[in-house]
Amino acid sequence: MFEKILNAVQKPTRYIGGEYGAVYKNPAEVKIRFCMCFPDLYEVGMSHLGMRILYHLKNTREDTWCERAFMPWDDMAAEMEKHNMPLFALESRDPLGDFDMLGFSLQYEMSYTNVLEMLRLARIPLRSADRTEGFPFVCAGGSCAMNPEPMADFIDFFIIGEGEEVNMEILDAYGEWKDSGKPKAAFLETVAGIAGVYVPSFYEPVFDGDRQTAVRRLHPAAPEKVKKRIVEDMDKCYFPETQIVPYGEIVHDRISLEMFRGCIRGCRFCQAGMIYRPVRERSPERLLELAEKLIAQTGYEEISLLSLSTSDYSCLAPFTEKLLDMTEEKKISLALPSLRIDNFSMELMQRIQKVRKTGLTFAPEAGTQRMRDVINKGITEENVLESARIAFAGGYKNIKLYFMIGLPYETDEDVAGIPLLAKKVVDVAYELPKQKGEKPVQITASVSSFVPKPHTPFQWEAQNTAAQLRDKQRILCETVRSKRLTINYHESKLSVLEGVFARGDRRLGAVLEKAVGLGCRFDGWSEHFDFNRWQKAFADCGVEMERYTRARETDELLPWEVIDCGVSRTFLLRERDRAQKGEVTPNCREKCSGCGAAAWKAGVCHA
């Protein structure tokens, strides 16, 4: 029957497993069956490094077999329903309902509907309260777990922060609980005591109108605040030396080498820059060792360096030198994303791609200096133009510039500054001496809509409405015209919903359930996104989106403040204040700003 199903779908390799590096065990010989669930397509999920790390980590345990499940595309979901086949894990093909524990990766708010849909396809009750004894535990982690409340009705427990250590502690506890024969509640009591675990059913939020006013703790095992976990020493931290090599091309089909976690910069809009503090680097020696092993084990022809900001790695020059010696010899290509454009990086790029000149990307984020100071993006217009000069001189023709609109304290002038700056980049190309027959440059400004995120200095700010965003998009298009300049912007309604769930509270659980019932899924995919359905779901539940997009008072309890991400409220408020004044805060290497992350004895704070 499975064969018949596979014959009827578009990309059967999404569903078959068995890739090189996939882990197979005898189910009779393990005590714990875990399934990592990624609420998006296989090619998206398999491109996520965290998913790969935790998969192999859990499989290092003899008592555990960790498998994978992804959200099936429409054709597959329809075939499975037609043949009455519940959602299954790729390796054993056993239905998810047979597992001990399911672990969802929450990387994007607009994939929440897919989490619910995956449970529905697996015929597992959506709400934790309805999953009686015998159903698997459902846990979740990932950056979206930093505000667990919108998903709190569906998830038994959340893992907050980096998972390498805490996942193992949870599995230890599970093994013991399974032997004990105690009811499910006993296991939840135990994990609630593990640092970094949030069990939502032990907390009851209290609401008054739009606001959440308090949280009642219902169980003595539940800590007042759940502090995120981090790995203190990146060199000692587990990193899989064997990895799965998918058949079909996935989004990031290469080796990802994680250089460091965190970011020294402190851009005020950026959640990653706050929640992954402090910066902790892997040593060049460890990275080279991993690179060599991964190249040999996977056979991949490309390796990519992963971090929030490649240029900030402290020994980038000597490290890339050695890495290139290795990759050139082995005929492996090297990708360096999020690299600042300067003379060093141009030399590096020359060495990497001796002939081909692909496009470059650059992220000024805002169009005017005032706005860049507000968001603490420590670059000047001259930096941008100089980078462009270097890139054009180096023979690059296509430059993509990333910007945001809808930022706090933004004026129409700031919005107009975006196309004006992009046009100045075009003009830089005209100033340079021309060679005959040379191709003209092409500049793309990609403009996304800002979404205020929890645990950032902008968490209190009002989010722009779809109408406001549309007005700003109009300014983008009408300010300058140039054949050499293309301006792209995103669907503003999607950003609004993203913001609703990013800063949502527990009352959104009902809306999510409703939306899934109305057919919402794959909401991050434009061919699926249907705002009308969402409007209906909100209306049916009597919930207004404005409740979540509004400005928050600083004396208000924020729904995600049950989570302690290591950065203090005082610091966030101080940063917000500086943003209002347009004051720039130095990066962690120039001067510590006392954000609170130094409480861990790790990384840049103690360098």
Next chain:
Amino acid sequence: MHKYIVRYSKRGDAKFVSHLDFLRLIQRAMRRAELPLKFSEGFNPHPCLSFAHPLGVGITGERELFEVELTAPCPALAAQLAPKMPRGIEIVEAVPCEKNRFSAVSRAEYTVLPETLPTADQLDAFMKKTEILTEKKTKSGVKTADIRPDIFDARIEDGTLFLRLATGSQANLKPSTVMDAMGEHIPGYTPGFCRYTRLRLTDAENKEI
């Protein structure tokens, strides 16, 4: 230059791996095996491989083959490569070869396991037709063609249907097209869901490539 012909089987779910993905898969397996590979020139050097004739998605392959170029002799090629393969792909043998005969491919042998086999009489009648017009999917769209000249053999053997079909650059007939045609031209016969296996590729004299 040291050329080798590698013969392999592609069974189980691996049959769903498309030819393009399979090419990438073999290239990576070659790198994993740390062989003295000869690389192509260009920005993205890749191992020099060539396949005899692509196997359609969903078809099991018993004795498929490709050629690889190495910079040094490698007598243990098969043994080195075998453990580097994903599930379902097995290396049958690897033999040195001066010049491959891939251009001589003109036929392929298949076994088909349909839900219902045609009876011997039904098959006989089908094969006695001088012309079998059916819809054939080609690169340029669907067109009606006479497929009878491209069916060299069709018989029932050990509860499966054996087919010998034109394959290669001159003429190419997919076994599923034959099964569709049987459903269309044999009165009262519906093959239902079919499983296909390509046994081997041969030249015009039915000698294995």
